[in-house]
Amino acid sequence: MSEDRFLDGLEVYCVGGAVRDKRLGWPVYDHDWVVVGASVEDMTRRGFTPVGRDFPVFLHPVTHEEYALARTERKRGHGYTGFVVHASPDVSLEEDLARRDLTINAMAESADGTLVDPYHGQRDLAARRLRHVSPAFVEDPLRVLRTARFLARYRGLGFEIAEDTLALMRELAQSGELGHLVAERVWAETEKALGEPSPEAYFTALDDCEALAVLMPELLEDREALAAALERLHCLPSSQVDGAPEQDDSEVGERRRWRWARLLEHLGDDARAALAERLKLPKAYADLARQAARTRALRLDSEAAGLSADQVLGWYDGIDAWRRDERLAPQLRLLALDAPELARTLGAAYRAAQAIAPKALLEEGFKGKALGEELDRRRQAAIAEVLAAHLAES
Template sequence: MSYQTYKVGGAVRDELLGKEVKDIDWVIVGATPNLLLSEGYLQIGKDFPVFLHPKTKEEYALARTERKHGHGYSGFEVFATPDVTLEEDLLRRDLTINAMAMDEQGQIIDPYGGRQDLDNRILRHVSDAFEEDPLRVLRLARFYARFYKEGFTIAEETKTLVHKMIESGELSHLVAERIWLETHKALQEQHGIQYFIVLHELGALKVIFPALEQFFTDSNRNQLDKMFDVVSLAIEQGAAMHIIVALLLSVFEEPKDIQNFAMQYRLSIQEKVMAEKLKQWGHWFDDISQDAESWLDLLLGLDAFRKPEQLMDFLQCSEFLAEISGRKKFFLNQKECLVKVYQKLVMIDVKPLIKNVSPKEIPSVIKAKRLAVIELLIKD
């Protein structure tokens, strides 16, 4: 049995855009799982047949079609038989710019006008099957953020389809983990904030992130713009994801809002903790106290003596906030002082301090020593 192999999806799109191709997706038309296994491919797909190439270890999927039989992104029945055509496989994809293929001779197969939409900078759904998978709304927003700089817009008929999905309640079937996974991907894009902005414009943010939707009002616009500015700065500077997320959630006014958000979307412990610490202590640099106890409270509140990385992460978040507020120079001076205090405190040898002290008195003795060290340093 002979079969054909095609490069598909994002690799073709990015090659036509002149961008670096990072991951290549391959589709095989006209083969069976047994045939590929006999040629040394290793099957790794559970929901549908995906194989690792015996030499390159790249992923190859059998051409397939899908039939909706439930709600959400997982309610699909998959058919991957040798008679499934390339055109049928491309038809199930989300956007026309992702529904092109390239054969082994480098010829482009473009049955749904992807190349024209690429030239015209338009994000357009391939077929009405788009509305069967609510995850595609998030992918649409993510691609909008990715290609924002290139001036891509969303086709009017695709906007209409998204509105239909919202009205039907399909978006409510998205599970938290998948929402947050797509959001992570969006926050890795240079213009990641456009993901939230376009979801709001499409009317989808109120379903997906209702806690963020409330800030898209005139009365909250300054708060929202400040958050978008600092998140964009953190993305531009290559900050870690938990830093970006903490800055994103800094728009909330109450710690309980962060806790509820973290619980709803299954945030990692690191993301949740950093967001909470930033909310609790983020204003410390606004009006620095000359009371030594305030300095110690901050370090203890950040759990800096057990987890120094939390102090460093907090300082990074605070620096981004100071920069967009025009207070970076002032902040850097105070940061230097705080780090100096911290370094002196961790060098304290507690053994001589507690040598002849009862266990009950140990915490107060250590605290008194720390306060004395801080007092000396901040006066200087």
């Protein structure tokens, strides 16, 4: 850092996640920097580009990493945005660290590697404890979600939420402050948590502090079903989406979508729709959850009384398999987790039904409504034939 001419003469510290994860042996992907004793004019004169909307943040001229001026915050209003920020050369590093949520996020490292730890974050790292920095924790309701998300990340290392911190989270949940969080922020934290090693810990933590009842009450309508759903978060329809950390962004996104689908697949249509509307879910998440719910319902029907060709045809229609055939294979893999023979049968039935081409029916003279009805009739007959053959084999 000292060899960087743009930083020469500045008091700069690495803060937050990079300091924490370095000491945990966790992968460090990003660095956050705090500059103490400098002004906006100092930074712009050195060639840094201002990008902060709510407080002074600058991009390094070469590395494009973010450098923020040391600042303090004072609550004035509701929610996570109701803060007045003060950033100036007279704000100390300790004052800047004091505004952070958890002690493990309130550590800094100087250019020579010296740890600055006024709130005993290193002690809490050793104790595997998520603990708030100060009572000001309750000023920001988003910290309830962030703390739960950190638990989802580090539960496998033995971390727990400190009892007094959990009490503050509960206080926030009971105060009505969570209601001031916009849906996009709630979903952003939830989506990140779905990608963590222990996503179930996120939802159990929110339940423990009574926040889940505020943010996602539909999940609490059946606690036994919720417990089973949380176990399903690690049972996904493809090993490729629940595997190693070197996966690319598309695979990580797929894992998150499947975990959300598995969490919701036992819910009814109305409950899923209510959650989707409240959280402003991306369409890909809502669609996959709906498909997974249909697949679960089909499996339960099969276990209860067997399946008719009409039910199977309805399932293909419900997941839009005729127009979007790429949807079928993932749902068959999902089905195979609990009913592998049924998955094989439905795969064969689909191939048989798909072989009936609308073009051939047109050539036979079917048109309009009659064409659709005849296509369904013949597809259903093909499905019935496969079902009967597989039933006879078993």
